[in-house]
Amino acid sequence: MRVILCAATAVLSSLATATCTQHGQHQCSKLAKKLNIQDATVWFTEYVSAGTNMSFPDAHPTCAQGALTAGVDFCRVALYVATSSRSGISMEAWLPSNWTGRFLSTGNGGLNGCLSYSDMLYTVGLGFATVGANNGHNGTSGEPFLNNPDVVTDFAWRSVHTNAVVGKQISKAFYSKKHTKSYYLGCSTGGRQGFKSAQSFPDDFDGIVAGAPAFNFNNLTSWSGHFYLRIGAPGSPTFLTPAQWFAVHADIMAQCDGLDGHVDGILEDPQLCHYRPESLLCPPGTNASSTCLTGTQASTVRSIFSNLHGADGALVYPRMQPGSELLGTPYIYWSGQPFAYTADWFRYVIHSDPAWDPATLGPADYALADALNPADIRTWSGDLSKVRARGARILHWHGLQDQIISSEISPLYYDHVARTMNLPSGELDEFYRFFRISGTGHCQGGPGASFIGQGRLAAASLEPEQNVLMAVVRWVEQGTAPESILGSAVVNGSVVYQRRHCKYPLRNVYTGEGDPKDPDTWECV
Numbered sequence: 207m208r209v210i211l212c213a214a215t216a217v218l219s220s221l222a223t224a225t226c227t228q229h230g231q232h233q234c235s236k237l238a239k240k241l242n243i244q245d246a247t248v249w250f251t252e253y254v255s256a257g258t259n260m261s262f263p264d265a266h267p268t269c270a271q272g273a274l275t276a277g278v279d280f281c282r283v284a285l286y287v288a289t290s291s292r293s294g295i296s297m298e299a300w301l302p303s304n305w306t307g308r309f310l311s312t313g314n315g316g317l318n319g320c321l322s323y324s325d326m327l328y329t330v331g332l333g334f335a336t337v338g339a340n341n342g343h344n345g346t347s348g349e350p351f352l353n354n355p356d357v358v359t360d361f362a363w364r365s366v367h368t369n370a371v372v373g374k375q376i377s378k379a380f381y382s383k384k385h386t387k388s389y390y391l392g393c394s395t396g397g398r399q400g401f402k403s404a405q406s407f408p409d410d411f412d413g414i415v416a417g418a419p420a421f422n423f424n425n426l427t428s429w430s431g432h433f434y435l436r437i438g439a440p441g442s443p444t445f446l447t448p449a450q451w452f453a454v455h456a457d458i459m460a461q462c463d464g465l466d467g468h469v470d471g472i473l474e475d476p477q478l479c480h481y482r483p484e485s486l487l488c489p490p491g492t493n494a495s496s497t498c499l500t501g502t503q504a505s506t507v508r509s510i511f512s513n514l515h516g517a518d519g520a521l522v523y524p525r526m527q528p529g530s531e532l533l534g535t536p537y538i539y540w541s542g543q544p545f546a547y548t549a550d551w552f553r554y555v556i557h558s559d560p561a562w563d564p565a566t567l568g569p570a571d572y573a574l575a576d577a578l579n580p581a582d583i584r585t586w587s588g589d590l591s592k593v594r595a596r597g598a599r600i601l602h603w604h605g606l607q608d609q610i611i612s613s614e615i616s617p618l619y620y621d622h623v624a625r626t627m628n629l630p631s632g633e634l635d636e637f638y639r640f641f642r643i644s645g646t647g648h649c650q651g652g653p654g655a656s657f658i659g660q661g662r663l664a665a666a667s668l669e670p671e672q673n674v675l676m677a678v679v680r681w682v683e684q685g686t687a688p689e690s691i692l693g694s695a696v697v698n699g700s701v702v703y704q705r706r707h708c709k710y711p712l713r714n715v716y717t718g719e720g721d722p723k724d725p726d727t728w729e730c731v
Contacts, residue, residue, distance in 0.1 A: 278302050
């Protein structure tokens with residue numbers, strides 16, 4: 207049920223709309239005086255009318271935040287909250303006039319200190335009192351972490367927790383009543399933040415949507431950085447050109463695409479694909495070309511699709527899943543350049559040495575990062591018993607063509623939870639469900655049915671069957687859990703086909719009967 211701060215009648219719609227706007231402006235303007243938040247400084251309150259073109263001149267240039275158009279009326283509150291004597295978060299609360307009673311916190315991405323304004327616009331438009339924060343620093347660089355563990359702590363967990371606690375206080379002050387249910391929406395680092403909340407602050411949220419989580423964060427940064435060592439600089443014997451990556455991708459599809467029963471350029475379960483790059487070796491007496499590989503290059507490819515182990519043989523991180531090659535070419539891991547987030551994490555946090563060279567990354571660095579585990583950022587606890595006990599719900603999803611975080615880390619975590627809690631999938635299903643989303647890149651995009659409501663630009667429908675956010679809302683508030691996620695492939699604004707994405711550990715298989723663009727011709731087995 208929505209809480210209407212002011213209502214228009216059909217007869218006097220114009221007058222009532224103006225009255226509603228005036229009422230909203232008045233409520234918003236006096237909010238700052240009503241707030242009594244410890245260690246907080248309110249920068250401004252601003253009433254935003256539907257249709258307003260919003261710009262964000264205060265956003266750090268590296269956040270690359272473009273203009274957005276408000277879809278509903280809301281009160282915008284911006285403030286700073288000190289988290290220690292040398293750290294703090296910048297945060298905003300967007301409070302819609304047509305409130306559903308629901309509260310929602312958004313997450314961040316990468317190492318960034320950028321508010322997720324797009325997600326905030328998406329969720330405030332759905333009637334959530336929405337908050338976002340800058341993760342304790344501004345911009346996408348890790349330089350603010352240098353010699354300041356408090357900023358690292360904000361990044362690891364304190365920003366999201368503080369954002370939720372303070373955001374609920376702001377919401378209560380504005381609406382003069384407490385929220386009914388609280389939710390979280392995030393992907394990548396935001397997915398990790400959602401799980402960190404579940405693991406360490408289970409009372410913060412009733413429902414969590416966590417996409418492509420940056421689990422086992424220390425080892426993830428090691429894994430992300432090791433590709434530079436394996437691929438080398440452009441022109442080196444180990445390096446592949448973009449054209450060769452296209453050839454590798456086509457060969458992967460030739461070897462593995464049919465494993466799900468239908469050849470369509472999408473792997474429904476990349477874990478079944480054990481790719482053999484030797485099939486692309488150049489014939490004897492020929493040189494490497496755009497369509498074939500040298501033995502050294504084939505070794506590079508094989509190493510990429512192999513797990514990363516430390517000096518003691520222990521698993522550092524699972525392999526890059528086959529199928530994501532083109533989404534990563536040439537600007538992520540295959541460019542022959544160090545991965546920026548790995549370089550920053552090791553320079554400014556692990557080694558506290560801005561001159562550290564990412565070309566020296568090796569097993570000793572992997573071990574050191576994991577042992578230090580700054581601010582307990584690992585996010586690998588398998589004990590979710592407190593979430594279960596309070597009746598909260600977690601919807602975890604991961605795109606199976608993720609070019610930045612291997613999708614194979616997510617089933618490892620799910621199985622880790624099962625073993626830690628001694629729960630088979632049937633009992634985990636009561637509060638925690640994981641969905642593998644085929645044909646989907648990192649958090650969004652990709653050639654498959656990737657529109658699942660994970661964000662403003664990826665919502666083909668608000669029906670719970672097709673929208674992960676509304677699915678978790680229905681699960682929390684009505685007790686109806688999602689059995690699958692119906693994704694849509696959208697081209698030029700039109701849905702060209704749909705596919706149901708299975709709940710792990712099930713996988714999607716084409717039945718062989720009927721149009722494969724019809725989701726009913728696939729089954730989870």
